[in-house]
Amino acid sequence: MKVNKHTQAKSKSQKWKDVRGKRCRPPISSSDINSSPVMAKMIKEHQVSVKKKPSVKRLKNKAKPVSDSKIIPSQSGSKNSYTQANGSSAFNLDKESDDSEEWKEYSQLIHRNGVETSDDVEVVQPGRLEGEALHQCAQRDDRQNRAVLIMQKDQTLCFRGKCFLTCLYGRVEVMGFTVEEGQQSYPLFSPASHCPLTIRALQSSDDNRNNRIRASHILQQYLTGASRKKLLKSVTSSSTIILLEPMETPLTRFLSSFPDLSELFSPPVSELMSAVLDTPLNGLGMIPLTSTVEGLKMPKSYQDALNTVVNACRGDMDGCAVILVCGTKNVGKSTFIRLLINTLLNHTASVDYLEGDLGQTEFTPAGCLSLATITEPLLGPPFTHQHTPEHMIYYGQSSCESDLDRYLESLKSLWHRRCQSRETPVVINTMGWVKGFGFQLLVDMIRFFPVSHVVQLSHGGVSQCAALTPEFLRTAQGCQTHPPAQTALDEFTESHSPPRSYSHLAVQSEFQGVGRQGTAKHQRTNEHRELSLLAYLSQLQSSDPGPVRPLHSLTPYQVPNTAVALGVIHCEVVPTHMLYAANASLVGLCCLSEKVASRGGPVLLSQAPICPCVGLGVLRGIDVARGQYFVLTPVDPSVLRKVNCLLLGAISLPSCILTSQPGVEGERPYVTTDYSFDLTGAGKLRVFKGLMRPSQVGMQ
DSSP, rough: OOOOOOOOSSHHHHHTTOOOGGOOOOOOOOOOOOOHHHHHHHHHHHHHHHSOOOOOOOOOOOOOOOOOOOOOOTTOOOOEEEEEETEEEEEOOOOOHHHHHHHHHHHHHHHTOOOOOTTOOOOOOEEEOHHHHHHHEEEEEEETTEEEEOOOEEEEEEEEEEEEEEEEEEEEEEEEEETTTSSSSSSEEEEEEEEOOEEEEEOSSTOOHHHHHHHHHHHTTSSSSSHHHHTTOOOOOOOOEEEEEOOOOHHHHHHHHGGGTTTSSSSSSSGGGOOOOSSTTTTGGGEEBOTTTTOOOOOOHHHHHHHHHHHHSSSOSSSSHHHHHETTTSSSSSHHHHHHHHHTTTSSSSSEEEEEOSSSSSSSSEEEEEEEEEEOOOOOOOOSSSSOSSSEEEOOOOTTTHHHHHHHHHHOOOOOSOOTTOOOOOEEOOOOOOOOHHHHHHHHHHHHTTOEEEEEEEEEEOOSSOOOOHHHHTTOOOOOOOOOOOOOTGGGOOOOOOOHHEEEEEEEEOSTTTOOOOOOOTTSSHHHHHHHHHHGGGGOOOOSSSSSGGGGGGGOOEETTTTTTTEEOOOOOGGGGHHHHHHTEEEEEEOOOOOOOOSSSOOOSSOOOOOEEEEEEEEEEEEEETEEEEEOSSSSSSOOOOHHHHOOOOOOOOHHHHHHHHTTSSSOOEEEOOOOOSHHHHHHEEEEOOOOOOGGTTTT
């Protein structure tokens, strides 16, 4: 199995240096996005209503001055230039330029020593950008299909849709990650399946920036004269300038090819009345939202926990920080983890992530336990940043209740594969199962791993389970671990060591709908799992723009059934029916330590092994006569050479893969309606694997 090795820091001072300057590359180009019929109708209706009753929001207060240190280099093709010496200016103007009057205004500004008067800029105030304010501070370049937006300190833009964001001047924050000028373009995803993203302008770090001159030079590269002059009136000492471009990727093209997902990046029904549809940003694939939509809500306990963990990581810790995040279902664990990782990436080059939630995985499809190294910010829900982790084990189910021992042993196997000398912070995600055996699993995980912080999320002002403090853990019962036996003799023996301590941080979630599963379209947990799997399969699409190729039109790999073993890990299947069960199913591509030997015919496993997994594939066909499997997978062929085992689990393909792909003529394969679950053997045979009652634990 291929393992990516990372260079270790020589000292802690090098580990926590500012690494944001390393993330620099030219802005990513993107193609135009065609507006959907639904959004076009909404825009037309909204424009009619605006004509009937205009609504203008005036901004009154000035923003406070901020600063920044980085300088955007000018484009080589720029004709207009200026030089400055001894507090005066000398400009070289192109005779054919239409902006000579504008440059004269800037020259006068410099002679005033950069002092801005009430005639130079428009008065603005912090808050949500919406309505008329967006028309004043945003301009679109129709030739390049992009928009420039000027924001003041603490102003926010909450939106639905997707785009590329480039910070041209100043700083902005998205999901805890700070984007500064000079950095690369970042993709932002704000689908209807999750909470909308919010862009927030920050205080700059440079107290001596000459904002009007530099801003004009930047705007000149992206806007024409009239648009540039209009935006320049919005520039103040606290301004931030960002570039927004449309985004079209193999992921978005593949998802939009399914009818049920065509409006995934549009506002849900509950937000239609809050959508701002007549701004320069709408044609880019972005729908701004008014302040009636709250966006991500971070209570004080959220911020306190984030600050505590980040400050501990930046301090002189003995070893690396290991943060375990736990809590009941639908309490915001995944959102908190994304905020935590993004905040840590502001200070360190990478963060290690151990996935312990089988049902709501972050970087892989459901049913996978993994250990990944994160180097880029997470600016969208899980299905928008699927990638192959450094180490992965295919568990094959969205819950571990049928085999607790295999779950724990898989996690321990992943942890042992991590280089123990790494000083990178580690974030551990856990399941929302906090009752009974699920709670005992949490106790085991805290004891198995060198946890330094336990972040426990709850809602409603009460905890949904006992607080996992160090004091509680001294007497808690786990599935595989037991509290240490306390005797009078132990207290006086030198061999007795006190239990390891850690920091326990309690966080109260306060967002709307906390503790309840979403009921709107695309917001249910099973739909989230399908989106992650579809996103993984979108890697089979070409990176070149063009029509989506349905999976049945792609050429599969041909694998001899004597070279790979086949196993079912979630239920018992008789050997004569195993090929029927595996056909047209999702399989884990795994690597057994021992060589697969066949006496002729397929090799079938009787037990589920714990072995490395390099990715997933679709077993789209089986040729029994020639003894071959036909597998579709995005895994690189050089890695596939190591695969000698196919594991079938309970994670099934989304129904739209079989029913909604274009190009299928006649009867659809693998799909039938002539079926009855009343027949004997029509359902799966569930196997009980030694799950004991809580009263029986410790009796053996």
